[in-house]
Every structure is written in structure tokens, then in C-alpha cells.
Amino acid sequence: MERIPILRMGNYLLVTIQVDMHDKLALTLQDDLTNRISEVNAKGVLIDISSLEIVDSFIGRTLANIASMARVLDAETVVVGMQPAVAITLVELGMSLPGIRTALNVESGMEYLRETVAAHEGSDDAIGDSREV
Amino acid sequence: MMLSGTVEKSEIVPIANSSDVVIVRQRVRALATELKFSLVDQTKIVTAASELGRNTLEHGGGGSLELALVVNGVRRGIRLRFSDQGPGIPDIAQALKDGFTTGSGMGLGLGGSKRLVNEFEINTRPGDGTVVIAIRWK
Numbered sequence: 001m002e003r004i005p006i007l008r009m010g011n012y013l014l015v016t017i018q019v020d021m022h023d024k025l026a027l028t029l030q031d032d033l034t035n036r037i038s039e040v041n042a043k044g045v046l047i048d049i050s051s052l053e054i055v056d057s058f059i060g061r062t063l064a065n066i067a068s069m070a071r072v073l074d075a076e077t078v079v080v081g082m083q084p085a086v087a088i089t090l091v092e093l094g095m096s097l098p099g100i101r102t103a104l105n106v107e108s109g110m111e112y113l114r115e116t117v118a119a120h121e122g123s124d125d126a127i128g129d130s131r132e133v
Numbered sequence: 134m135m136l137s138g139t140v141e142k143s144e145i146v147p148i149a150n151s152s153d154v155v156i157v158r159q160r161v162r163a164l165a166t167e168l169k170f171s172l173v174d175q176t177k178i179v180t181a182a183s184e185l186g187r188n189t190l191e192h193g194g195g196g197s198l199e200l201a202l203v204v205n206g207v208r209r210g211i212r213l214r215f216s217d218q219g220p221g222i223p224d225i226a227q228a229l230k231d232g233f234t235t236g237s238g239m240g241l242g243l244g245g246s247k248r249l250v251n252e253f254e255i256n257t258r259p260g261d262g263t264v265v266i267a268i269r270w271k
Binding site: 021053083085086092 | 152154155162173177179180183187242244245246249
């Protein structure tokens with residue numbers, strides 16, 4: 001079966017969508033990513049959509065679902081690399097992708113994930129310390 | 134409504150499964166590129182085609198797209214005509230509202246597509262299928 005590969009790098013999962021996804025493929029990616037987050041205890045998910053020539057309401061909703069499911073599983077999601085023409089069209093279509101963190105490129109996306117995950121772990125430690133006192 | 138223009142050439146794209154919606158996007162993209170639409174205009178018409186093609190599949194139970202290059206005076210454009218033999222749309226005004234959905238989508242398909250094109254028309258009767266025509270001029 002056709003699948004979009006998910007790469008693991010430490011606590012992070014990386015996905016580059018390079019094909020024109022039909023709806024079933026998008027749903028398969030949603031399931032695969034959710035399972036992988038839980039399997040490897042991932043803290044961050046980066047989805048690179050720089051090769052996508054359109055994002056319609058279905059793909060937009062799938063991205064939003066992935067971000068929500070990841071959040072419930074204690075992982076942050078960032079969507080990077082949206083083409084300007086895609087952004088213009090999405091907003092005109094009526095989707096502003098609420099709840100999805102975006103970044104211009106992979107580099108700033110990774111930076112965001114590292115900072116967020118570090119801040120999150122820092123606050124966990126603080127709770128742990130206070131319990132010991 | 135106008136939706137006028139002389140058809141210079143056309144092709145039929147069947148829509149029976151979700152892979153066909155990808156083919157719809159590719160065919161519309163090819164014609165938009167041929168007409169030298171700007172990248173933003175290409176993206177808009179392809180996105181509209183994707184939304185409407187999905188509607189034809191999900192709500193109409195499948196159907197087809199007639200994709201045409203239309204000419205009106207000096208203007209050239211792309212006309213999309215999606216037709217299905219499905220249950221039809223009982224309340225068009227409601228279906229065009231953002232956020233209205235009977236399916237699994239976000240309810241942006243019809244109203245959103247209308248915003249992405251220059252001319253838009255729906256012909257439907259309950260039990261009698263639906264035809265959606267959309268034109269984007271260059």
C-alpha cells in the first residue's frame with residue numbers, strides 16, 4: 001500500500017509530503033503518525049509541505065487533526081514550508097488553520113520544536129522538584 | 134446567470150474514487166498552465182476543482198468533470214462542469230454557507246470554491262443529481 005515515509009530523529013518525527021495526496025493517503029498518514037508518536041514517545045512532529053501545490057479543505061483538516069491528536073499524545077506539531085500561493089488560496093477558501101503552528105522552513109520549524117519541548121521538560125522538572133521538598 | 138463563453142476544447146474526467154480527484158487536479162493544473170494563468174490563479178482554480186470534485190464523489194456518489202477552455206471575446210478561461218446523479222442538494226443557500234456540512238469535511242467546499250472562481254452556478258433538484266459550473270477567467 002502507498003504510504004508517506006515518517007523519519008525519526010531522536011524525539012522528533014519528520015514527514016515530507018512530496019506527492020499529490022489523495023484523501024485516503026492523507027488519512028493513512030494521520031493514522032501512521034499518531035501510532036508512531038505513541039510507539040517512539042515522540043515529543044515533536046515536523047511536517048514539511050513545501051512540495052504541496054495545493055492544500056484544500058480536506059488536507060487542511062487532516063493537518064489540523066494530526067496536530068490535535070499529537071497534542072493529546074503530548075507532542076508538538078509544526079507545519080513548515082507552505083508556498084505563498086497556497087497560503088493565499090487557503091485563506092480565500094475560508095481556512096486559516098487555527099490550532100496549527102507553522103514556520104517558514106524546516107530550520108525554523110525545528111528550532112520552534114526544540115524550544116517548546118525544552119520549555120515543556122523544564123516545567124515537568126519544576127513539578128518534580130517541588131514534590132521532593 | 135451568464136456563464137457565457139464559446140468552448141474551444143474540452144475533455145471529460147470521470148470521478149469514481151479519491152484517486153480520480155487527484156487526476157482532476159492534475160488535468161485542471163495542466164490546462165491552467167497552458168493558458169499561462171499566474172501561480173496564484175492556478176492554485177485557486179485547482180483548489181476549487183479539488184473541493185468540487187470531492188463533493189461530486191462524496192455527496193453525488195461519483196460522476197464526472199467536463200473541463201473546458203472557454204473564450205469570450207478577448208478573454209480566455211477555464212470552465213469546470215461537475216455533474217452527478219446523486220440525491221441533489223435540498224437547500225442551496227444553506228449548502229453555500231461556511232461551516233455547513235453533511236459529510237466529513239469542514240463545510241467549506243461549496244462556499245469556498247465559489248470564492249475561488251469568477252462565475253459559479255449550481256443546478257440541482259432533490260433526487261435529480263447536481264451540476265456545478267465554475268469559471269475562472271484569465
